Amino acid sequence: MDAKKEAGRQLVLLERGAEELIPRGELLAKLERSIETGVPLRVKLGIDPTSNAVHLGHMVPYGKLRQFQDLGHQAVLIIGDYTASIGDPTGRNAERPALTMEQVRENAAGYTEQIFRIVDREKAEVRxxxxxxxxxxxxxxxxxxxxxxxxxxLAHETFRARYEQxxxxxxxxLFYPVLQAWDSVVVGADVELGGMDQKFNILAGRDLQRDRGMEIQCAMLMPLLPGLDGRKMSKSFGNDIPILLDPAEQFARLMSISDECMEPYRRLVLLDSPEDCRAAAARVASGENPMRLKLELAERIVGRFGGAARAQRSREEWERRFSRKEAPSEIPVFTCAGSLDMCAILKQSGLTASASEARRLVGEGAVYAGEERITDTGYRIDAAAAESEGVVVRIGRRRFVRVVFASAIEAERPE
Amino acid sequence: MDAKKEAGRQLVLLERGAEELIPRGELLAKLERSIETGVPLRVKLGIDPTSNAVHLGHMVPYGKLRQFQDLGHQAVLIIGDYTASIGDPTGRNAERPALTMEQVRENAAGYTEQIFRIVDREKAEVRxxxxxxxxxxxxxxxxxxxxxxxxxxLAHETFRARYEQxxxxxxxxLFYPVLQAWDSVVVGADVELGGMDQKFNILAGRDLQRDRGMEIQCAMLMPLLPGLDGRKMSKSFGNDIPILLDPAEQFARLMSISDECMEPYRRLVLLDSPEDCRAAAARVASGENPMRLKLELAERIVGRFGGAARAQRSREEWERRFSRKEAPSEIPVFTCAGSLDMCAILKQSGLTASASEARRLVGEGAVYAGEERITDTGYRIDAAAAESEGVVVRIGRRRFVRVVFASAIEAERPE
Known part of the structure; x- marks a missing residue:
């Protein structure tokens, strides 16, 4: 095998999706040497188990780590039980309450269980x-x-901004970057992976390795994944897609991303090649309905975390519910004793938490009875006109109830 | 015993020489309680054995500690083997090279040996x-x-100034004040003593004790002692009086302090009462030669560290050398082969390191031949006129050489 050629091939794959690679030439040299000597690169990625809520955005660097594994390199996962007890100051404006070691260990167990849906557990070194x-x-x-x-x-944006404010x-x-840097010395990292917000901490690792006269790690920084609303994906924004979410619900959330977000999801979550990304864009440009591409994308992403079979079921479920205008197979039934206005139906059926929420949703035009959008809070379903299977009332695309009338049931009863 | 009255009496003694007491009322209350309960106050003083060069300025807080001991309180000496390895950032503009634990231990042994000339070793708790x-x-x-x-x-002057520059x-x-503060928690200090430059660190101890819900220590801060040139005493300024210096040399250095400095030496080194300080000033005001008072002061101070007998011998030696215009008992002899100018004599005799230093000193009027001040660098001692025992040449008051002429020796030779 031509080591130069193979290193170049690997670098092309590894650069996919990465926002910054510091410095590119060093990684190329490391790859070449690794191929020549047969000694895999040690690729470090730190996990800060401050919670066990893992979403698709968190997974981006793990997907990259898996790619390194697939190329024969050594994944080194660092469970940051000490840094977690400090709480990474990156991107926040106040200290976090310190976690106990007990909490950290519990979170770590839940967290790793999720990332091993992507990272090859058998081939990972966990420290x-x-x-x-x-x-x-x-x-x-x-x-x-x-x-x-x-x-x-204090050159660290977060520290300086907070200090100055x-x-x-x-x-x-201040020990957060120091400890993360020392980890790199201890495990002898060749590459450290992280989100863009980890740039400062990862470069600190280079400094410390240099101080120690060691070979210096490369920094590979992945961009942040946009969430459902286009802002960065974050649990606190409520725009995230949790890994442990029911696949059907994951599918539905993926279907709700904007058309523009398909490209970053393709690039960052699926690590598609630039050619594949361009081909997808070309399909849309040539008039194909973006929803078809989104269905394919959602199925691939759900499949990546939950397996192909579940992904397919989720897609079928979604198409039944929305795409073919059919109601989903299992809809809860709300039985009315008599005629009620829409607000009362929404509240009593449990579809909304309160009458005021019901009024607000009707006002916003989010409520449907069958195919008809309801804009009048006083609207009543005509019990006599309703068919025996009732009327499906829904809010938006995902909250349903089937309203049936006691009188209609009676009328159906065999005499 | 009336506890209030006794506490008041102690406070008057303890306040002597102190520049700041934070806060006075708390110390009074602590003293009262101590007298009532018979439980001595724990009085902390940290030693940073960054070197074993102890001078009179370092001794000021130890003199105060001894006073606490004499009043029945518990001296707690903290040997800062960890803080010494950091190096106190106070009053310096750069990091110090870190000391090894070995060096620190050696320094500590030498350092404590010197402070136990003042502090009662038997009654001190050393931690x-x-x-x-x-x-x-x-x-x-x-x-x-x-x-x-x-x-x-960063409110700490030294840190902020260095950071900003x-x-x-x-x-x-940053850990220097943190560790010093934690020491106070560990030993349960009631009072912490230190120089004015320790104010920040000692107040940090109050903060940490408060955080811990402990009773809070008082800070007693001693002023810095002026050195021989009036600036603060410091080895690096070369204006210090080391404790281990030969008593006769200590005596001579003390005699060279300015008249104005007698008062702080009296107040800070001897802890004289304000009445005694005023009485001394009155003697000068009434026409007494300040040198007599300085002789008394020097004898008391040398006696404090070296004992009364040595102090008396040192005084007698000094008076023989300078005060009675006699040369000291042992003067090195420099034999001239022929007539030399003053610069050559100074240099060749080794009294100056170079001819240029010799020229400078003559220019400054610091050089004498016998009783005559020499201002001309070309000045030659008349060999014929010189008596057989030669001429004493001196620089200032403490560098001497006896110049004899080979011809004079020959002339004396019995024929």
Missing amino acids: WQSEWYESLPLSETLRLAGAFSLAQL GVRVGVHE | WQSEWYESLPLSETLRLAGAFSLAQL GVRVGVHE
Whole structure:
């Protein structure tokens, strides 16, 4: 095998989706050497188990890690049980309450269970920070801290902004990048993967390795995945797609992303080649309905995390519910004793939490009776006119109830 | 015994020489309670054995500690083997090279040997930081660091100034006040003593004790002692009086302090009462030669560190050398083969390191031949006129050489 050629091939694959690669030439050289010597690269990725809520956005670097695995390299997962107890200051404006080690361990178990849907568990080296930090003496901690200057850490956007705005920065928080950097020394990382928000911390690892006279890791930074509303995907924005969500619901959420978001999902979640991305765009340009592409995309993504069979069932379910204008197969039934206005139906059936929510939704035009959009809160379904199977009332595309009338049931009863 | 009255009496003694007492009312209350309960106050003083060069300026807080001991309180000496390895950032513009634990231990042994000339060794509790820091886990270190904010530590003059001037502040240096503060929690200090430059660190101890719901220590801050040139005493300024210096040399250096400095030496080194200080000033005002008072002061101070007998011998030696215009008993002899100018004599005799230094000193009027001040660098001692024992040439008051002429020696030779 021509090592140069093979390294070039690998680099093309690995660069897919990456926003920054620091520096490209070093990674190419590392790949070449790895191919020549048969020694896999050690590719580090840190997990901060501050919670066990994993969503599609979190998965982007893990997908990249899996790609390294598939190319024969060594995945090194660092469970940040110490950094999690500090809480990564990246992108937030206040200290987090410190987690107990107990909470961290519980979160870590739940978290890794989810990422092993993508990362090959058998071929991953899993290391806990406690392995080297549990017995780190204070003298070593101080030596480690002394490798960084205050000015260097205050160059970190988050620290500086908070300091300048008078928002408290606990001195312990300065240790977040320091510990993450030391991890790279300990595990001898060749590459560290992370989101763009990890750039500062990953570069700190390069500094520390250089100080130690070690070979220096490359930084591969992945962009943030947009959420359902186009902002970055985040649980706190409520625009996320959790990995543990029911596949049918994942499918439905994926179908609700904007057409423009298909490209980043393709590139970042599926690691499609630029050619494939261009081919998809060409299909739309030539007049094909974007929904067809979105159906394919959603099926592939759900399949990636839940398997092909579930993905197919989810797609069928979705098409039955929305695309073919059919109601989903199992709709709860609400039986009316007599004629009720729409607000009362929505509230009493449990479709809304309150009458005021019901009124608001009707006002917004989100409520349908059969195919008809209801805009009058006083609207009543004509019980006599209703067929015996009742009328399907829905809010938006995903909240349904089948309204049947007690009198209609009676009328049907055999005499 | 009336506790209130006795506490008041103690406070008057303890306030002597102190520049700041934070807060006075709290110390009074602590003293009262101590007298009532018979439980001595725990008075903390940290030693940073970054070197074993102890001078009179360092001794000021130890003199105060001895006073607490004499009043029945408990001296608690903290050997800062961890803080010494950081190096106190106070009053310096750069990081210090870190000391090894070995060096720190050696320095500590030399240092304590000197302070026990003042502090009562039998009644002092000596604690090494390593006792609690050697096994401090990283998780605790982080918790401790988190008790302080970055803004709080950057309020520390030295850190802020260096940060703003772009001079490197190592992140480990932030731990200096944190560790010193934690020491106060560990030993349960009621009072912490220190120089004015320790104010920030000692107040940090109050913060941490408050956080911990403990009774809070008082801060007693001693002023800095002026050195021989009036600037603060410091080895690096070369204006210091080391404790281990030969008593006769200590005596001579003390005699060279300015008349204005007698008052702070009296107040800070001897802890004289304000009445005694006023009485001394009155003697000068009434026409007494300040040199007599300086002789008394020097004898008392040398006696404090070296004992009364040595102090008296030193005084007698000094008076023989300078005061009675006699040359000291042992003067090195420099034999001239022929007539030399003054610069050549100074250089060849080794009294100056170079001819240019010799020229400078003559120009400054610091050079004497016998009783005559020499201002002409070309000046030659008349060999014929010189008596057989030669001429004493001196620079200032303490550098001497006896110049004899080979011809004079020959002339004396018995024929």
